Amino acid sequence: xxxxxxxxxxxxxxxxxxxxxxxxxxxxxxxxxxxxxxxxxxxxxxxxxxxxxxxxxxxxxxxxxxxxxxxxxxxxxxxxxxxxxxxxxxxxxxxxxxxxxxxxxxxxxxxxxxxxxxxxxxxxxxxxxxxxxxxxxxxxxxxxxxxxxxxxxxxxxxxxxxxxxxxxxxxxxxxxxxxxxxxxxxxxxxxxxxxxxxxxxxxxxxxxxxxxxxxxxxxxxxxxxxxxxxxxxxxxxxxxxxxxxxxxxxxxxxxxxxxxxxxxxxxxxxxxxxxxxxxxxxxxxxxxxxxx
Amino acid sequence: xxxxxxxxxxxxxxxxxxxxxxxxxxxxxxxxxxxxxxxxxxxxxxxxxxxxxxxxxxxxxxxxxxxxxxxxxxxxxxxxxxxxxxxxxxxxxxxxxxxxxxxxxxxxxxxxxxxxxxxxxxxxxxxxxxxxxxxxxxxxxxxxxxxxxxxxxxxxxxxxxxxxxxxxxxxxxxxxxxxxxxxxxxxxxxxxxxxxxxxxxxxxxxxxxxxxxxxxxxxxxxxxxxxxxxxxxxxxxxxxxxxxxxxxxxxxxxxxxxxxxxxxxxxxxxxxxxxxxxxxxxxxxxxxxxxxxxxxxxxxxxxxxxxxxxxxxxxxxxxxxxxxxxxxxxxxxxx
Numbered sequence: 055x056x057x058x059x060x061x062x063x064x065x066x067x068x069x070x071x072x073x074x075x076x077x078x079x080x081x082x083x084x085x086x087x088x089x090x091x092x093x094x095x096x097x098x099x100x101x102x103x104x105x106x107x108x109x110x111x112x113x114x115x116x117x118x119x120x121x122x123x124x125x126x127x128x129x130x131x132x133x134x135x136x137x138x139x140x141x142x143x144x145x146x147x148x149x150x151x152x153x154x155x156x157x158x159x160x161x162x163x164x165x166x167x168x169x170x171x172x173x174x175x176x177x178x179x180x181x182x183x184x185x186x187x188x189x190x191x192x193x194x195x196x197x198x199x200x201x202x203x204x205x206x207x208x209x210x211x212x213x214x215x216x217x218x219x220x221x222x223x224x225x226x227x228x229x230x231x232x233x234x235x236x237x238x239x240x241x242x243x244x245x246x247x248x249x250x251x252x253x254x255x256x257x258x259x260x261x262x263x264x265x266x267x268x269x270x271x272x273x274x275x276x277x278x279x280x281x282x283x284x285x286x287x288x289x290x291x292x293x294x295x296x297x298x299x300x301x302x303x304x305x306x307x308x309x310x311x312x313x314x315x316x317x318x319x320x321x322x323x324x325x326x327x328x329x330x331x332x333x334x335x336x337x338x339x340x341x342x343x344x345x346x
Numbered sequence: 347x348x349x350x351x352x353x354x355x356x357x358x359x360x361x362x363x364x365x366x367x368x369x370x371x372x373x374x375x376x377x378x379x380x381x382x383x384x385x386x387x388x389x390x391x392x393x394x395x396x397x398x399x400x401x402x403x404x405x406x407x408x409x410x411x412x413x414x415x416x417x418x419x420x421x422x423x424x425x426x427x428x429x430x431x432x433x434x435x436x437x438x439x440x441x442x443x444x445x446x447x448x449x450x451x452x453x454x455x456x457x458x459x460x461x462x463x464x465x466x467x468x469x470x471x472x473x474x475x476x477x478x479x480x481x482x483x484x485x486x487x488x489x490x491x492x493x494x495x496x497x498x499x500x501x502x503x504x505x506x507x508x509x510x511x512x513x514x515x516x517x518x519x520x521x522x523x524x525x526x527x528x529x530x531x532x533x534x535x536x537x538x539x540x541x542x543x544x545x546x547x548x549x550x551x552x553x554x555x556x557x558x559x560x561x562x563x564x565x566x567x568x569x570x571x572x573x574x575x576x577x578x579x580x581x582x583x584x585x586x587x588x589x590x591x592x593x594x595x596x597x598x599x600x601x602x603x604x605x606x607x608x609x610x611x612x613x614x615x616x617x618x619x620x621x622x623x624x625x626x627x628x629x630x631x632x633x634x635x636x637x638x639x640x641x642x643x644x645x646x647x648x649x650x651x652x653x654x655x656x657x658x659x660x661x662x663x664x665x666x667x668x669x670x671x672x673x674x675x676x677x678x679x680x681x
Contacts, residue, residue: 170404171404234445235440235441235442235446236445236446236447236449237448238401238440239438239440239446240448240456241401241432242399242401242432242433242438243432243433243437243459243460243463243509244428244429244432244433244434244463244464245459245463246428249463253459254448257448257450257451258448258449258450
């Protein structure tokens with residue numbers, strides 16, 4: 055059963071190469087990941103350090119210059135360093151919450167679809183309840199309940215609501231796959247339920263799970279940015295969303311160098327995630343059609 | 347005694363009511379027997395097999411006795427059944443070999459998995475055994491590293507046979523094993539199935555709607571209609587001395603290679619409703635020889651010769667039936 059191994063990586067690159075846009079998007083994501091890993095060594099300044107000029111005056115809202123490539127903030131902090139360091143939390147939250155959401159959603163869907171009956175009923179009613187909740191207010195309330203806000207509590211709050219879509223989609227796919235002759239034959243061969251679920255069904259819906267993993271990551275990034283923008287984030291942690299909040303809270307809209315970079319970075323990340331997700335969706339469901 | 351089926355009944359609970367897919371079937375299977383079960387679509391052949399290997403949908407209810415090597419299968423709990431019976435004792439060659447292999451695994455993986463689940467061998471031994479099985483069914487052993495889509499239909503069917511005999515089970519059930527194959531491949535596969543069965547000396551149940559195929563493969567035949575056994579016995583007895591009007595009709599419906607330009611006569615009418623079954627003989631509706639009493643009185647199986655059972659009230663008039671059945675006008679629906 056070597057399918058999840060080297061083959062896996064080869065297959066992923068094959069899927070992405072079919073679609074040039076998605077390949078570029080994947081490169082962008084990879085680039086952002088590399089930045090977030092190496093940012094402590096790349097950042098020219100400490101992002102929280104207040105910078106002064108020769109006369110000892112704070113460099114308030116300096117436009118981009120040779121010294122500060124992306125200018126400074128209201129408190130004289132380097133915007134470029136903040137962007138670089140801020141990518142870490144943004145990505146961490148995105149991938150952590152996205153991964154957990156895909157994991158929970160996929161498992162709920164698998165068990166619900168495979169076992170059916172009472173299990174299905176219970177799990178799907180829980181999913182329905184979660185579906186009934188508004189996205190952002192739910193996260194805000196959860197964050198407030200689990201105050202003081204920490205990254206992991208926000209990640210948990212995002213996970214608790216994002217898994218719902220994956221669960222429903224995976225369930226419907228499992229409903230169809232569990233009736234296929236090869237699954238029934240695996241049962242006659244004496245395979246147990248868990249083996250059938252994880253060894254026989256999961257590899258068949260892996261592209262679908264990856265589609266929803268990508269989507270969950272981008273939802274989590276957006277959710278965390280919105281939460282930070284609304285001021286419910288962890289005040290001690292720097293992220294692209296919290297940078298936007300700082301701009302807004304200080305009414306520094308005229309300092310375009312302060313809010314355009316995090317805005318562009320966020321959009322670029324989300325668009326890239328979306329494009330990669332699309333590539334998987336096309337792979338999982340070829341009928342969507344590929345425009346070449 | 348390998349398998350004894352006693353008065354097996356299988357009902358599906360549907361919205362329209364209870365559907366009696368299998369209605370009181372009894373037969374015996376000795377070691378080394380090859381039994382063919384024939385009948386038209388919806389006569390309960392597949393339901394019968396599903397009851398034996400326990401892959402019924404949740405709305406099915408099974409009654410009766412299934413005694414396999416002295417153990418009552420219907421009383422075993424699921425876990426014991428999975429551990430001791432599935433694949434180790436009873437395996438199946440499924441109807442659609444095309445879709446019966448998981449597309450994301452190499453074909454060898456799936457056989458190795460079955461071997462590892464049920465016996466204590468190492469992985470490399472399991473692969474070696476799989477290679478031997480492949481050679482045994484007539485495929486190059488290297489093909490076990492291929493994915494299902496890289497094999498042809500006939501090869502996939504051979505893989506399914508290799509899988510079915512991987513653990514040397516006492517009973518192999520072949521559920522229309524050659525339906526999707528052309529006649530030449532079909533012939534080869536059937537020859538292989540018989541060859542293997544003779545070598546391993548296990549038992550075989552073969553399901554088919556094609557009685558000529560069963561005649562070629564099996565030594566006993568069960569003819570089913572509407573979930574009941576119409577006639578069963580040794581293949582030669584039934585082909586040369588059929589008793590039941592339904593068997594006579596089926597014989598007419600298949601071309602005979604010795605008689606050229608023969609008109610094939612089909613049996614008029616539709617299979618009976620299994621939700622509201624008629625009283626008496628279910629075939630009476632379509633039987634050209636039926637009498638009023640056929641629709642009133644329940645028929646029981648009658649042993650006309652040793653090991654040859656017929657469910658018909660008029661077995662005494664069989665000579666007359668056989669003569670009349672050759673006339674194709676008699677099969678036109680009585681209006």
